[in-house]
Amino acid sequence: MSQIELRDVAIEYKKPKSEERFVAVQGVNLSIEKGSFVTIVGSSGCGKSTLLLSMAGLIPKARGSIRVDGREVTGPGPDRAMVFQDASLLPWRSVHGNVRFGLELQRWTRDDMNERAARFTRMVGLGSFSDYHPHQLSGGMRQRVNIARALAVDPDVLLMDEPFGALDAQTREVMGDELLRIWERDKKTAIFVTHAIDEAIFLGDRVVVMGKNPGHIREVIEIDLPRPRTNAMLDSETFIEYRKRLRDYFASDMQSMQMVRDVA
Amino acid sequence: MIGVWRRHQALISGVTSFAIILAAWQLAVDFGLVKAFFVSSPALVTTQFIKQLHSGEVLTNLSVSLYEFAWGLGLAVVVGGACGIFASWSRTFEAVLEPFIWFKYSSPTIAFYPIFVAWLGLGEPTIIAISFIFAITPVYANTLSGIKNADPDLIRAARSFGARRHDLFLKVALPGSVPILVAGLRLAVGRALTGVVAAELFGATAGLGFAISFYGQKLKTNEMMVSLMLVVILGIIFNQLLSLLESATDSWRTGPGRAE
Amino acid sequence: MAVTTQIEPRQVPSLGALINRHYSLVVSTISVLVFLALWQISADQGWINARYTSTPSAVARAALVIFRTDNFFYHAWVSLSEFGIGFALALVVSVPLGLVLGTSRSIRLFVEPPLMAMYTAPRLALLPILIVWLGIGMASKVAIVFLGAIFPIIVNTIAGVRDADPRLIQAARAFGATRLDIFTKILIPGCLPAILMGIRLGIGRGLLSVIVGEMFVSEAGIGYQIMTYGQGMQIDKLLVYAFVVSIFGYSLTLAVKLMEDHIRSWRPAS
Numbered sequence: 101m102s103q104i105e106l107r108d109v110a111i112e113y114k115k116p117k118s119e120e121r122f123v124a125v126q127g128v129n130l131s132i133e134k135g136s137f138v139t140i141v142g143s144s145g146c147g148k149s150t151l152l153l154s155m156a157g158l159i160p161k162a163r164g165s166i167r168v169d170g171r172e173v174t175g176p177g178p179d180r181a182m183v184f185q186d187a188s189l190l191p192w193r194s195v196h197g198n199v200r201f202g203l204e205l206q207r208w209t210r211d212d213m214n215e216r217a218a219r220f221t222r223m224v225g226l227g228s229f230s231d232y233h234p235h236q237l238s239g240g241m242r243q244r245v246n247i248a249r250a251l252a253v254d255p256d257v258l259l260m261d262e263p264f265g266a267l268d269a270q271t272r273e274v275m276g277d278e279l280l281r282i283w284e285r286d287k288k289t290a291i292f293v294t295h296a297i298d299e300a301i302f303l304g305d306r307v308v309v310m311g312k313n314p315g316h317i318r319e320v321i322e323i324d325l326p327r328p329r330t331n332a333m334l335d336s337e338t339f340i341e342y343r344k345r346l347r348d349y350f351a352s353d354m355q356s357m358q359m360v361r362d363v364a
Numbered sequence: 365m366i367g368v369w370r371r372h373q374a375l376i377s378g379v380t381s382f383a384i385i386l387a388a389w390q391l392a393v394d395f396g397l398v399k400a401f402f403v404s405s406p407a408l409v410t411t412q413f414i415k416q417l418h419s420g421e422v423l424t425n426l427s428v429s430l431y432e433f434a435w436g437l438g439l440a441v442v443v444g445g446a447c448g449i450f451a452s453w454s455r456t457f458e459a460v461l462e463p464f465i466w467f468k469y470s471s472p473t474i475a476f477y478p479i480f481v482a483w484l485g486l487g488e489p490t491i492i493a494i495s496f497i498f499a500i501t502p503v504y505a506n507t508l509s510g511i512k513n514a515d516p517d518l519i520r521a522a523r524s525f526g527a528r529r530h531d532l533f534l535k536v537a538l539p540g541s542v543p544i545l546v547a548g549l550r551l552a553v554g555r556a557l558t559g560v561v562a563a564e565l566f567g568a569t570a571g572l573g574f575a576i577s578f579y580g581q582k583l584k585t586n587e588m589m590v591s592l593m594l595v596v597i598l599g600i601i602f603n604q605l606l607s608l609l610e611s612a613t614d615s616w617r618t619g620p621g622r623a624e
Numbered sequence: 625m626a627v628t629t630q631i632e633p634r635q636v637p638s639l640g641a642l643i644n645r646h647y648s649l650v651v652s653t654i655s656v657l658v659f660l661a662l663w664q665i666s667a668d669q670g671w672i673n674a675r676y677t678s679t680p681s682a683v684a685r686a687a688l689v690i691f692r693t694d695n696f697f698y699h700a701w702v703s704l705s706e707f708g709i710g711f712a713l714a715l716v717v718s719v720p721l722g723l724v725l726g727t728s729r730s731i732r733l734f735v736e737p738p739l740m741a742m743y744t745a746p747r748l749a750l751l752p753i754l755i756v757w758l759g760i761g762m763a764s765k766v767a768i769v770f771l772g773a774i775f776p777i778i779v780n781t782i783a784g785v786r787d788a789d790p791r792l793i794q795a796a797r798a799f800g801a802t803r804l805d806i807f808t809k810i811l812i813p814g815c816l817p818a819i820l821m822g823i824r825l826g827i828g829r830g831l832l833s834v835i836v837g838e839m840f841v842s843e844a845g846i847g848y849q850i851m852t853y854g855q856g857m858q859i860d861k862l863l864v865y866a867f868v869v870s871i872f873g874y875s876l877t878l879a880v881k882l883m884e885d886h887i888r889s890w891r892p893a894s
Contacts, residue, residue, distance in 0.1 A: 156524055176526045188521035192539050192616045202525040204535070233616050253525065378737035385738060402757055459651035464659075470828070470877060471870030472835040475847070478854020478862060482676040558746035562836060565751060573749065580752025592749055599745035 103134035103289055104155070104257065109164035111150050111315075124150045125315035128164070130308065134256075137283060137290045139304035141297060141346065143353045147315025148293045149261050155291065156182045156259050168257060178206050181255035185262040187242035189234040195221055195245050196230045202253040220248040223282060240271040247279070251288075258283075258290040264299070272296075273331075276303060280329060297346045301339060302329055309349055318349060404589040412586045413593075421575075425591060428571040429560055430598075432488055436495025437556040441549070444500040448507025452537070458508065465501065473497050473559075477566060491563040491571070498559030499552040506548025510541025542613050550606040557602065561595055572598075678859040683867075686860035700868070702845040706762050707834045710769025714826060718774040719819060722781025723811070732782070743775040748833070751840050765837040765845070772833035773826035780825065784818025785811060820884040824877050831873045 109128040112121045125147035132138050140148045153159045155166055157175040166173040168180065181202065189198045200217040208216070221230055224244040234242055243263055250258060263279075264272045276299060283290060294300050300307050304323055311318045323342065325333055333339055386406045392398050393405040400408060416422045451458035473494065480490045514537035522536050564573025572591045579588035660680050667674040674682070690696050725732045725739075751768060758764040792810050801809070838847025846865050853862040 158520065158524060176524050178526060182521070182524040184517070184521060184524075186517045188515075188517040190518060190536065190539070192542075201522070201535070205522060205525040205527045205531055235616060373733065374737075377733045381734045381737050382741075384734075455648065456651055459648040460655040462648070463652045463656045466874070467870060470874035471866060472832045472873075474832065474836045474839060475850050475862070475866040475869060477839070478851070479676065479859060481854070482857065482859070554744045554746075558748060561746040562748040565748065565840060576749055576752050580756060583756060585753070585756065588752060592753065595749045596741060596745040600741050603740065603744040 102131040103169055104130070104132040104291075105165070105167045106130040106155075107165050107167075109151070109154070109166060110162045111147070111154055111159065112162040123314040125154075127316055130317065130320070132289060132291065134289055135287045136305045137292065137303060138306050138308060139292045139294060139300040140308045140310060141294055141300035142310030142315075143295060143312065143350055145315075146310040146312035148295075148310050150315065151310075152182075152259050152261050152291060152293050155257075156180055158182075178253060179256040181250035181253050181258055183243075183246050183250045183258065183260040183263045185265045187234070187239075187246040189242055189245055189249075191234050194231045194233055195226055195237070198234070198245050199248045199252050202249050206253055208253075216252045216254075217248075220252040221245075223251070223285075224248045225278070239267050240275055243267065243275065244278070247282070251282070251286075256289065258288050260290065260292045262294055263292075265294075272299070277331075279303070280327075284328060297343055297350070298334065300346070301325075301342045302334065307342070307346070309346065311349070311353065321345065401583075401585060404585045408586045409589045409593060413590045416587070416590055422590070422594070424570055425572050425575050426594065428488075428568075429564065429573065432491045432495060432564075432571065433556055433560045435492045436559060437499055437553060439492070439496045440499035440503050440552055440556060443496075444503030444552070445507050445545075448504045449511065451504075451508050452511035453533075461504075465504065468497070468501060474562060477563065481567060486567040487569065491560055491568060494563040495556045495559035498562075499556035502548040502551035502555065506544045506551075507541070510544035510548075511537045513544075514540050543610070546606070546610050546613050550603070550610065553602045553606055554599065557595070557599055675857060676859065678863055682860040683863045686858075687864045690861060690864050699844055699846050699849050702762070703834055703838065703847065706765040706838075706845065707769055707830055710766040710834070711773050711826070711830050713766070714770045714773035714777060714830070715823070717770075718777040718822075718826075719781055721774075722778040722819070722822075723785060723807075723815075725778070726782040726785025726815070727807075727811070739775070739778065743779055747771045747775075748836055751837060754837075755841050760841045760843060765834050765842065768833040768837045769830045772829040776825035776829060777819070777822040780818050780822025781815060784815025784822075787818065788814045817884055817888045820880055820887065824880040824884065827876050827880065828873065831869065831876075835869060 106128050109125065110123065111125040112123050114121055128151060140151065142148045150159065154161050155168075155173065157173050157177060157180070171179075173180075190201060193201065196217050199221050200213050203213040203216060218230070221227060224247055226241060226244055226248070229237065229241065234245070237245070246263065264275050267275060280303065292300075292303055294303075301323060307321045307323060309318045309321065310316065321342065325336075325338060389403070390406045393400050393403065413422070447457075447461065451461060477490070477494065480493050484490045484493060511533070514532075518536050518540065519532055522532055527535070560571070561573040561576070564571040565577045568574035572595050575591035576588050576595070579585075579591070663677070664680050666672045667677060667679040678686075725735055747768070750771065751764075754764045754767050758767055788811055792814070793806055796806050796810055834845070835847040835850070838845035839851040840847075842848045846869060850862050850865050853859070853865070
């Protein structure tokens with residue numbers, strides 16, 4: 101049995117001030133093996149972030165089941181850690197204090213907390229910035245702290261919601277390489293949501309393509325590229341092939357958006 | 365020279381403008397533009413000040429007013445803070461208090477002064493009570509607002525690590541609300557001082573407000589000015605102290621991301 | 625294409641649902657009613673001394689008496705005029721002053737320290753000296769209202785000007801706007817919400833000032849009545865006047881708040 105099992109998952113939102121419900125995601129079935137890096141890609145509004153949030157246990161699902169290591173997900177837990185697009189660092193704490201934050205909430209012992217916080221701060225390359233505060237860091241550095249914080253609690257699953265979305269293109273690339281480097285060490289199960297096609301292919305073992313209206317899985321593409329990934333692979337034929345497939349999906353999304361506008 | 369100016373701009377301009385005002389004041393009186401009877405003058409006030417200092421009057425008035433101020437402010441902070449915290453936890457509690465806060469906000473507290481006197485007598489308890497009521501609103505309002513308006517991104521991140529309600533409160537909402545709390549404290553300090561002085565104007569036997577009223581009624585402008593100046597100076601000192609506290613607690617404000 | 629929304633049949637909200645949605649309002653109303661009831665009951669039962677606190681029923685009766693016989697409108701008119709004149713003067717002086725100070729950095733550098741000193745100092749302490757200068761009639765109250773209202777308005781106007789969006793100014797300049805144009809077309813409309821907020825705060829202070837002033841020394845006015853009744857232990861009548869002031873103050877600040885919110889809604893979230 102795979103580590104993460106989603107069966108027939110549907111998620112709905114209640115519209116404010118009315119009794120109507122909006123279906124964000126429907127009929128999702130997905131199995132994720134332990135130690136794999138899965139990327140979820142789709143255009144805006146396809147529910148990919150929503151799906152991730154429900155895996156994290158932060159929003160409830162309307163139907164279906166989400167199981168991690170055989171246990172049903174009913175809320176946040178120490179087995180899953182989330183990395184948001186917004187670094188969400190406590191501005192009054194230093195880098196060290198922020199990396200410690202998750203450990204504190206999960207009640208690790210004092211010595212362990214300090215040791216782990218220091219270790220993961222170094223792992224993301226911020227060892228000499230341990231006493232800096234968030235307002236003194238760049239966007240990329242803040243995201244590294246965000247990642248270190250998530251890794252420090254030793255989760256079984258790492259959930260990442262467009263963590264590089266707010267960064268500029270070059271920083272994004274560097275961070276992608278960094279992320280893989282860090283991931284290679286422990287090979288934790290990772291689920292990475294993005295709307296950037298290249299990023300999805302470059303990072304993942306598998307790419308889950310989502311469509312919208314309502315959110316659903318269109319296809320799961322196995323990425324047949326060796327690890328560790330290198331930037332040279334971006335120009336390989338295989339990569340270009342994958343990219344084309346994904347772009348075709350997005351093109352049809354754009355067209356359907358056009359249709360809605362004509363009709364409306 | 366320019367460096368000195370830049371660094372201490374505020375201080376230099378502040379001192380200069382006060383010096384100019386004092387000089388203009390003195391000159392206006394000396395040249396007969398205004399009568400000393402009405403406005404006194406820096407020279408006369410200083411003389412009076414020294415006189416009152418020697419007689420112990422300054423010390424008595426200061427200590428009485430400061431004592432009442434400390435109590436009024438202290439009670440306001442403790443009660444206002446506790447209510448604010450409680451109201452942030454319980455929507456019911458907040459809704460119960462809200463109409464009274466609104467009423468307090470729009471009614472002139474001083475109007476109820478005679479009632480306080482009837483309950484607590486003329487003197488310190490009434491003055492402390494008025495000061496307390498003046499000061500409690502910003503403390504309560506800012507505590508409540510600071511906690512309720514905790515950064516939702518931080519709350520969400522904390523929840524993703526399994527934070528429970530008291531974790532969210534102690535580790536995210538409360539520390540994050542410190543700047544707003546300090547801003548509220550700043551307002552409260554000003555209000556507490558105003559409350560003390562205003563209440564003393566009406567019924568007291570000692571204190572700065574009492575002295576102002578006492579000498580004012582006797583048309584002794586010089587004597588009155590001493591206490592008035594002391595009140596103003598106290599206000600400035602407190603304000604500056606709180607300004608310092610504000611910058612000290614605000615150093616971690618996250619601005620837009622700095623360049624790499 | 626799949627359906628995006630599933631509409632469930634509309635149901636008439638039950639009482640429970642209604643209470644849920646307006647929970648705060650309901651609890652607040654109940655709280656006030658409970659308070660009034662407790663007040664009345666504890667006075668009737670002798671738990672508290674009604675001489676000092678009066679009761680809701682006594683206050684209501686006193687209100688009728690006052691509105692009919694007490695020269696109420698005369699006193700109200702006195703207070704209202706003192707407040708109105710003082711506030712109008714404050715507006716006329718403080719808005720332009722605030723605008724000038726907000727735009728000119730050099731002037732602000734020298735004027736701000738004494739300004740902030742006056743803002744934070746208890747202006748009520750000036751009451752005795754104002755009485756010395758202006759006597760016990762209306763003039764001294766107008767003065768204290770003026771002093772009470774100008775500082776919030778000036779300080780908030782300055783803040784409003786400093787918050788002006790530099791991008792809008794830049795765009796205007798690109799179209800060849802003169803300094804006057806920028807002043808009237810961008811700055812003033814832009815800092816209107818801040819000015820209104822200053823006005824709102826000024827109203828509160830101004831009202832407080834006029835009442836305190838009248839309570840301290842005067843020949844007429846609502847504050848004068850409050851003090852008279854207070855000293856004569858006619859708490860029920862005192863409370864009527866106090867409530868009148870509260871309601872007036874509340875309505876006025878509410879009106880300004882609505883204007884403020886309306887204007888703020890035009891602006892994009894900054």
